[in-house]
Amino acid sequence: MDLQNSASVYQLPTPDQCAAALMDTIHPIMQFMRTEMRSQREASLSVPQFRVLAFLRRHPESSLSEVAEHLGVTRATASTMVDRLVQRGLVDRSADPEERRHVRLQLTQTGSEDLERMRQATRQKIAKLLSDLSPEELGFVSQGLTCLSQVFQDATVSEP
Amino acid sequence: MDLQNSASVYQLPTPDQCAAALMDTIHPIMQFMRTEMRSQREASLSVPQFRVLAFLRRHPESSLSEVAEHLGVTRATASTMVDRLVQRGLVDRSADPEERRHVRLQLTQTGSEDLERMRQATRQKIAKLLSDLSPEELGFVSQGLTCLSQVFQDATVSEP
DNA sequence: CACTAACAGTTAGTTATACTAACTAATTAA
DNA sequence: TTAATTAGTTAGTATAACTAACTGTTAGTG
Numbered sequence: 032m033d034l035q036n037s038a039s040v041y042q043l044p045t046p047d048q049c050a051a052a053l054m055d056t057i058h059p060i061m062q063f064m065r066t067e068m069r070s071q072r073e074a075s076l077s078v079p080q081f082r083v084l085a086f087l088r089r090h091p092e093s094s095l096s097e098v099a100e101h102l103g104v105t106r107a108t109a110s111t112m113v114d115r116l117v118q119r120g121l122v123d124r125s126a127d128p129e130e131r132r133h134v135r136l137q138l139t140q141t142g143s144e145d146l147e148r149m150r151q152a153t154r155q156k157i158a159k160l161l162s163d164l165s166p167e168e169l170g171f172v173s174q175g176l177t178c179l180s181q182v183f184q185d186a187t188v189s190e191p
Numbered sequence: 192m193d194l195q196n197s198a199s200v201y202q203l204p205t206p207d208q209c210a211a212a213l214m215d216t217i218h219p220i221m222q223f224m225r226t227e228m229r230s231q232r233e234a235s236l237s238v239p240q241f242r243v244l245a246f247l248r249r250h251p252e253s254s255l256s257e258v259a260e261h262l263g264v265t266r267a268t269a270s271t272m273v274d275r276l277v278q279r280g281l282v283d284r285s286a287d288p289e290e291r292r293h294v295r296l297q298l299t300q301t302g303s304e305d306l307e308r309m310r311q312a313t314r315q316k317i318a319k320l321l322s323d324l325s326p327e328e329l330g331f332v333s334q335g336l337t338c339l340s341q342v343f344q345d346a347t348v349s350e351p
Numbered sequence: 352c353a354c355t356a357a358c359a360g361t362t363a364g365t366t367a368t369a370c371t372a373a374c375t376a377a378t379t380a381a
Numbered sequence: 382t383t384a385a386t387t388a389g390t391t392a393g394t395a396t397a398a399c400t401a402a403c404t405g406t407t408a409g410t411g
Contacts, residue, residue, distance in 0.1 A: 043326050044333040050317035052336045054310075057220055058242060059343040060213065062263045079397065082218060095360060103222050108398050110361055115396080132359045132406045150214075157210035160342045166203050168338045173204040175335020176212045178328045182320045183219040239368065255389060268369050270390055275367080292377050292388040356409070366399080372392085379386070 053179075063160075067153045074145035083112060084121060084146040087138050094133040121145060213339075223320075227313045234305035243272060244281060244306040247298050254293040281305060 044052075061078075068076050076084070079102065086101050087093060099109035113136060116122040121142030127133040138146065161169065204212075221238075228236050236244070239262065246261050247253060259269035273296060276282040281302030287293040298306065321329065 044329050046318040046321040046324070046329065047314060049321050049329055049332050049336070050314045052333060052340070053220065053317060054224070054314060056336045056340045056343070057217065057224070059346065060217055060339060061221060063343055063346050064214070064217070066263070077396065096358085103226070104397085105399065106360060107362080107400080110359095112397075114361090130359090130407080134360070154207060154210045154214060157213060158206040160346055161206040161209050163342060164206075164338055168334075169204050169206065169209055171331055171334040172209050172338050173212060173335075174328075174331040175333075176209070176216045178324055178332050179220060180212070180216045182323060183216070183223055186219065186223050186320055237367070256387085264369065265371085266389060267371080267391080270388095272368075274390090290378080290388090294389070352411105354410085356407100358407075359405085360403100361405100362403075363401085364399100366397100368395100368397080370394080370396100374391075375389085377386100377388080379384100381382095381384070 063157070064153060067156050068149060071149060071152060074149060076145070076149055079112060080116060081146070081149060083109075083116060084138060084142055085150070087122065087136055088143065088146060091137045092135050093137075094127070095136065096133075098136060116142070223317070224313060227316050228309060231309060231312060234309060236305070236309055239272060240276060241306070241309060243269075243276060244298060244302055245310070247282065247296055248303065248306055251297045252295050253297075254287070255296065256293075258296060276302070 065078055068078060068081055082102055083098060086098060090097065090101075095109055095113060096106055098113065099106045102109060104112075113122060113124060117124050120139055123137050123139050123142075125135050127135045161172070164172065225238055228238060228241055242262055243258060246258060250257065250261075255269055255273060256266055258273065259266045262269060264272075273282060273284060277284050280299055283297050283299050283302075285295050287295045321332070324332065
């Protein structure tokens with residue numbers, strides 16, 4: 032088959048082997064991202080904080096519950112996290128006049144800028160590491176990630 | 192090229208694109224693993240706890256500093272974490288008679304069993320998700336992970 | 352219409368992770 | 382032998398996460 036030609040001799044992996052590889056590989060990647068985000072001079076963010084801001088960038092005017100659901104945490108946790116971001120001036124929290132139970136969350140100017148700086152800095156650091164790979168290897172990474180992305184999309188939410 | 196044949200029409204990605212994909216994809220995966228490990232009936236473990244046990248499985252008789260370095264945390268953090276695992280009866284901590292500054296850490300019987308149960312349960316849950324993929328897709332995942340593993344191996348440790 | 356359900360958000364209290372700083376004890380180097 | 386380095390612990394702080402208990406707000410039902 033083409034697959035074996037294009038990547039030298041290569042034994043097709045079982046789902047179990049892939050799972051094991053994933054469990055081993057994911058930690059150093061997380062570690063790297065965490066360290067990068069924490070080490071930014073100004074605007075150091077934790078990974079969860081980054082995720083809140085990134086979600087609000089893609090979904091402006093979100094409610095707290097929407098943030099909580101996306102992060103996979105309780106509303107209590109999201110509330111506290113958002114509170115810190117509001118205090119740091121990165122997020123604006125206001126009452127929704129339509130549904131007064133809801134709060135409307137959106138990035139402030141600062142929040143938007145800090146997020147973008149962080150996103151680019153982290154992406155570039157990772158990209159620099161990845162530039163050691165050959166074009167073919169980059170292709171594998173890209174396609175592998177696409178598959179994983181599909182598989183894990185809504186995997187966690189499913190169980191009640 | 193073979194690459195384009197074997198995966199239909201596919202534009203080669205830049206390192207930057209791969210980095211962006213990685214940043215997006217890694218969170219749902221982590222989420223899933225965290226939820227799985229936390230939801231085990233008996234022997235619920237956090238991800239960091241799991242990593243400590245997994246390291247001690249591969250490196251018995253390790254010192255605290257070795258654990259700390261592998262996890263990428265300070266000795267203070269490692270000390271506290273190990274302390275909890277000792278209290279839970281999963282890890283045995285004893286003085287090293289050779290070097291009396293060191294402590295010798297190793298899994299207890301319970302720790303070893305709990306770890307193995309957790310490893311297999313989590314791996315199977317992930318494998319089940321991955322079994323939706325075609326053999327070719329599994330190949331991409333596997334090879335992509337291999338590349339990422341190489342790249343991120345010692346990426347974090349480097350900076351002083 | 353009133354009363355109850357359900358929903359959204361917050362607060363309090365607890366546990367775990369992680370940090371720095373300050374400390375003790377042990378080993379190595381000057 | 383004193384000084385410096387190394388290993389580990391402890392104290393104090395911040396963040397993240399949970400459950401449980403609470404206040405409002407909206408929707409449903411008799």
